[in-house]
Amino acid sequence: MCALAMPVVDEVILNLKDKIVRDLKKFTNLNNVIFDFDEVTPYETDALSAYKQKPMVVVLPENTEEVSNILKYCNQNNIKVVPRGAGTGLSGGALPLKDCVLLGLSKFNKILEIDFDNRCVVTQPGVTNLSITKAVENNEFYYAPDPSSQIACSIGGNIAENSGGVHSLKYGTTTNNVLGVEIVLMDGTIMRLGGKKIESEGYDLLGLITGSEGLLGVVTEVTVKILKKPQSIKALLLGFQSVEAAGQTVSDIISAGIIPAGMEVMDKPLIKATNDYSKAGYPLNVEAILIVELDGTESEVNVLIEKVDDVAKKNDATYIRISKNDAERMRFWLGRKAAFPAIGEMSPDYICMDGTIPRKKLPEVLKEITKLSKKYGLRVANCFHAGDGNLHPLIMFDSNIKSELKKAEQFGADILKYCVKSGGVLTGEHGVGIEKRELMCEMFNDDDIQQQLNIKIAFDKNSLLNPGKVYPILHRCAESGKMHVHKGENKFKDIPRF
Amino acid sequence: MSEIYSPVSENELSDFVKQCFADQTSIEITGHSTKPIGRFIETSKILQLKKLDGIIEYFPEELYIKVKAGTSLKLVESELDKKNQELVFEPADLGHLYSGKSNPGSVGGAVACNLSGSRRFKVGALRDHILGIQGVNGKGEVIKSGGTVVKNVTGYDLSKLIAGSYGTLLALTEIVLKVHPKNEECQTLLINNINLEKALSFFLKSMQTSFEISGACFYPQNMSKFFKLNDLDTSTSITALRIEGPKISVTERINSLKNVFDEYKKNISILENYQSRIFWRDTSDLQFFNNSENIIVKIVLPPTYVNKFINKFENEDLKYVVDWAGNLIWCEVPKGDSVLLRQLRKQIIIFNGHMTIIKAPNHVRIREEFLTTVDENIKMLSLKVKESFDPKKILSPGKMYLEI
Numbered sequence: 006m007c008a009l010a011m012p013v014v015d016e017v018i019l020n021l022k023d024k025i026v027r028d029l030k031k032f033t034n035l036n037n038v039i040f041d042f043d044e045v046t047p048y049e050t051d052a053l054s055a056y057k058q059k060p061m062v063v064v065l066p067e068n069t070e071e072v073s074n075i076l077k078y079c080n081q082n083n084i085k086v087v088p089r090g091a092g093t094g095l096s097g098g099a100l101p102l103k104d105c106v107l108l109g110l111s112k113f114n115k116i117l118e119i120d121f122d123n124r125c126v127v128t129q130p131g132v133t134n135l136s137i138t139k140a141v142e143n144n145e146f147y148y149a150p151d152p153s154s155q156i157a158c159s160i161g162g163n164i165a166e167n168s169g170g171v172h173s174l175k176y177g178t179t180t181n182n183v184l185g186v187e188i189v190l191m192d193g194t195i196m197r198l199g200g201k202k203i204e205s206e207g208y209d210l211l212g213l214i215t216g217s218e219g220l221l222g223v224v225t226e227v228t229v230k231i232l233k234k235p236q237s238i239k240a241l242l243l244g245f246q247s248v249e250a251a252g253q254t255v256s257d258i259i260s261a262g263i264i265p266a267g268m269e270v271m272d273k274p275l276i277k278a279t280n281d282y283s284k285a286g287y288p289l290n291v292e293a294i295l296i297v298e299l300d301g302t303e304s305e306v307n308v309l310i311e312k313v314d315d316v317a318k319k320n321d322a323t324y325i326r327i328s329k330n331d332a333e334r335m336r337f338w339l340g341r342k343a344a345f346p347a348i349g350e351m352s353p354d355y356i357c358m359d360g361t362i363p364r365k366k367l368p369e370v371l372k373e374i375t376k377l378s379k380k381y382g383l384r385v386a387n388c389f390h391a392g393d394g395n396l397h398p399l400i401m402f403d404s405n406i407k408s409e410l411k412k413a414e415q416f417g418a419d420i421l422k423y424c425v426k427s428g429g430v431l432t433g434e435h436g437v438g439i440e441k442r443e444l445m446c447e448m449f450n451d452d453d454i455q456q457q458l459n460i461k462i463a464f465d466k467n468s469l470l471n472p473g474k475v476y477p478i479l480h481r482c483a484e485s486g487k488m489h490v491h492k493g494e495n496k497f498k499d500i501p502r503f
Numbered sequence: 504m505s506e507i508y509s510p511v512s513e514n515e516l517s518d519f520v521k522q523c524f525a526d527q528t529s530i531e532i533t534g535h536s537t538k539p540i541g542r543f544i545e546t547s548k549i550l551q552l553k554k555l556d557g558i559i560e561y562f563p564e565e566l567y568i569k570v571k572a573g574t575s576l577k578l579v580e581s582e583l584d585k586k587n588q589e590l591v592f593e594p595a596d597l598g599h600l601y602s603g604k605s606n607p608g609s610v611g612g613a614v615a616c617n618l619s620g621s622r623r624f625k626v627g628a629l630r631d632h633i634l635g636i637q638g639v640n641g642k643g644e645v646i647k648s649g650g651t652v653v654k655n656v657t658g659y660d661l662s663k664l665i666a667g668s669y670g671t672l673l674a675l676t677e678i679v680l681k682v683h684p685k686n687e688e689c690q691t692l693l694i695n696n697i698n699l700e701k702a703l704s705f706f707l708k709s710m711q712t713s714f715e716i717s718g719a720c721f722y723p724q725n726m727s728k729f730f731k732l733n734d735l736d737t738s739t740s741i742t743a744l745r746i747e748g749p750k751i752s753v754t755e756r757i758n759s760l761k762n763v764f765d766e767y768k769k770n771i772s773i774l775e776n777y778q779s780r781i782f783w784r785d786t787s788d789l790q791f792f793n794n795s796e797n798i799i800v801k802i803v804l805p806p807t808y809v810n811k812f813i814n815k816f817e818n819e820d821l822k823y824v825v826d827w828a829g830n831l832i833w834c835e836v837p838k839g840d841s842v843l844l845r846q847l848r849k850q851i852i853i854f855n856g857h858m859t860i861i862k863a864p865n866h867v868r869i870r871e872e873f874l875t876t877v878d879e880n881i882k883m884l885s886l887k888v889k890e891s892f893d894p895k896k897i898l899s900p901g902k903m904y905l906e907i
């Protein structure tokens with residue numbers, strides 16, 4: 006059950022369930038409407054699985070017109086709607102409400118057009134992120150944003166969360182790689198924003214929709230740009246005797262005018278955990294490791310590798326290894342990608358945080374996290390998208406000990422508050438959802454939040470689309486809940502995690 | 504003549520807008536008031552943001568600069584240059600277009616127009632390089648969004664919405680821009696004397712390589728005469744492909760690229776680093792329409808339609824340059840020729856593109872649509888978004904669309 010305050014349940018709507026189910030069946034194939042109490046169970050949570058709620062009814066429309074009719078009907082009848090992609094979200098964005106129609110996009114699973122000449126792909130939103138790359142890789146193209154959930158998460162969900170990946174520093178997040186969408190507003194209006202052309206005019210509604218966590222409209226078609234694969238990719242695995250030295254190396258690489266494709270830092274607890282788990286062969290006598298990946302033409306990569314090697318030596322790296330081939334490069338990543346399951350082995354439960362901080366604040370923030378770890382008596386391991394300042398502390402606890410979940414959540418909230426205090430933000434890529442909703446006032450004042458709510462009303466007058474997400478309901482900074490993993494039994498446990 | 508007001512602080516600006524909100528007084532928002540882009544509007548007051556200026560903080564190793572909105576772009580670019588960094592989206596210096604000399608205006612003005620230079624198709628638009636904004640909405644409230652870090656999904660991304668909103672949503676006070684290390688080397692492969700169709704096919708071909716082309720433009724014959732570069736032959740059409748990066752890799756890629764177009768060997772030459780930089784600077788700054796008295800429009804189309812589109816106007820007196828690897832056409836329409844302007848718009852709609860009037864005499868700015876959007880649903884939604892920031896529609900009303 007969901008312990009967080011959610012929008013008041015509309016009993017009138019609940020009592021009308023049978024009629025609503027009958028009506029919905031008019032809009033789509035009968036089998037696409039799921040209402041049996043047990044059959045809706047797969048939809049009761051996303052990857053923030055500590056929070057569960059069965060929806061009143063699930064509907065899986067097959068085309069835009071059906072989506073439009075369903076939304077229009079719900080709008081007219083005051084029924085809340087929660088959109089859902091693949092349900093891999095980590096902040097509870099797709100968490101159902103008791104009186105909602107859960108609108109699943111899983112039947113929108115086709116790639117519609119591959120246009121190499123205009124370097125774009127037109128696809129339905131339920132298609133997974135990775136299958137876009139798979140569809141174009143024969144021609145040496147790829148879709149750049151690469152969340153580690155990419156084999157499972159949908160491109161529609163990526164738009165809603167503005168998802169990032171390890172290569173976001175150089176290639177940007179979803180918002181920098183999407184050209185157009187078709188969306189359906191809550192009143193049923195179908196609209197095309199952008200398209201195959203490189204940019205649009207007028208208000209950048211596409212930019213606004215991207216990262217709006219399913220609150221403004223339902224995405225029913227997506228056009229993304231695709232890039233030519235780089236000629237050469239190499240990586241360095243660097244070990245340091247302090248996190249400061251690793252952090253300084255990151256700053257110095259950037260100061261040297263280099264923008265690597267990816268830069269990842271892991272602290273000692275995580276190095277040990279991932280090494281035990283994945284046998285990646287990381288050096289164990291170091292306090293931090295830094296993986297730097299460089300791409301471009303062969304000679305460019307070689308020049309850059311030399312420069313990074315230099316910077317690392319100046320910062321007293323005690324371990325330096327340059328990938329000799331792709332297999333070795335993949336081995337460098339092996340442990341990093343196993344971060345989540347490795348922590349799962351070490352602790353019955355953990356939650357994953359997602360703050361962003363200015364790069365140079367890394368040592369300071371890690372010190373604070375260590376301090377908090379002692380204060381709360383809970384272990385923590387840290388991985389860090391060092392290139393773009395996105396920090397993922399993994400807080401370990403045992404939910405069988407009664408007070409520990411709450412303690413872990415408080416610990417997490419303290420970390421995020423400290424991120425904001427250090428000039429950073431609450432969430433870099435996982436979204437606010439229900440998880441960080443009550444922390445929004447750490448970053449925004451009432452005027453800021455009211456402005457955002459006004460925009461919501463411009464799109465959805467009756468606030469029926471995904472209500473209760475992103476913006477504080479209680480209008481106070483309460484403590485929040487986090488992604489909760491029990492005995493490693495979280496959903497999608499086989500997906501490598503960053 | 505409207506009264507001009509230049510606040511010196513955000514508080515002053517906020518109080519001013521609050522008063523205008525109470526009195527329902529309309530305000531045209533300007534940066535340095537040098538470039539009247541957008542529909543012609545007459546408001547009771549003109550707000551100039553030029554006194555809200557100065558760099559608030561610049562951290563080269565954090566790759567961002569935070570400035571007050573009225574700060575001149577020139578100052579920003581020269582500060583970045585000291586650290587060997589730049590604004591990678593190549594903001595246009597429209598001073599050349601408007602007055603025949605350099606005058607890039609304010610950062611706020613650039614953000615309001617969201618104009619990006621030749622690297623656009625590789626690195627994104629200006630809007631992709633804004634990390635955060637702060638400004639005053641139509642009720643006089645100070646609103647912020649984003650921050651100073653690149654990875655941020657906390658709340659709606661208002662920076663994107665504000666970019667290209669021509670001052671109709673917020674009077675910007677602070678802007679955080681992403682900055683980028685300068686490329687060590689820049690070279691350009693030039694192919695003379697091929698036609699547009701061929702040039703477009705060369706763009707396509709070069710985009711399918713891994714050479715990371717960062718500029719691709721086409722100058723028809725007679726359009727490049729203004730260049731004064733030793734190694735540039737301006738007697739015929741010019742197709743130009745830019746490559747940037749570490750020197751050794753640039754030279755290597757330029758050579759490989761040359762081989763791709765081997766059959767045109769005779770037409771090929773290379774522009775070295777120094778001249779290359781001038782070539783692309785001048786292209787992004789629209790020097791080809793320097794101080795034009797005519798109507799200048801920006802047309803964005805999917806590249807595969809560009810040739811067909813231009814062919815439709817074969818018999819017209821249409822001067823143009825193609826940039827962004829075939830995604831963008833800059834056009835000059837004789838100032839009296841509204842018929843041609845409307846024909847262009849009509850065709851653009853058919854080809855799923857759009858056209859924005861970047862410079863025009865006032866009578867055209869009064870009479871003609873500034874943008875192309877015909878979708879009534881989008882217009883309706885845009886109006887609602889406008890009202891969510893500015894319920895009494897006092898901030899530059901009518902600047903983008905008559906009714907918004």
Ligand SMILES: Cc1cc2nc3c(=O)[nH]c(=O)nc-3n(C[C@H](O)[C@H](O)[C@H](O)COP(=O)(O)OP(=O)(O)OC[C@H]3O[C@@H](n4cnc5c(N)ncnc54)[C@H](O)[C@@H]3O)c2cc1C
Pocket residue numbers: 051052087088089090091092093094095097098099110130151152153154157158159160161162163164165166167168169170171218219220222223224225434435471496497500501502503
């Ligand atoms: C193991 C693991 C690793 C992960 N790694 C990363 C990572 O590296 N980077 C990263 O950014 N994220 C990561 N995530 C988070 C998650 O995968 C992304 O947020 C993803 O974009 C969610 O996509 P989804 O299809 O699962 O969306 P869902 O979880 O179904 O929904 C997410 C939100 O989007 C809305 N939504 C979904 N589809 C639509 C649509 N068509 N129209 C409108 N709204 C819609 C929902 O209402 C909800 O608010 C990870 C998750 C897991 C489980």
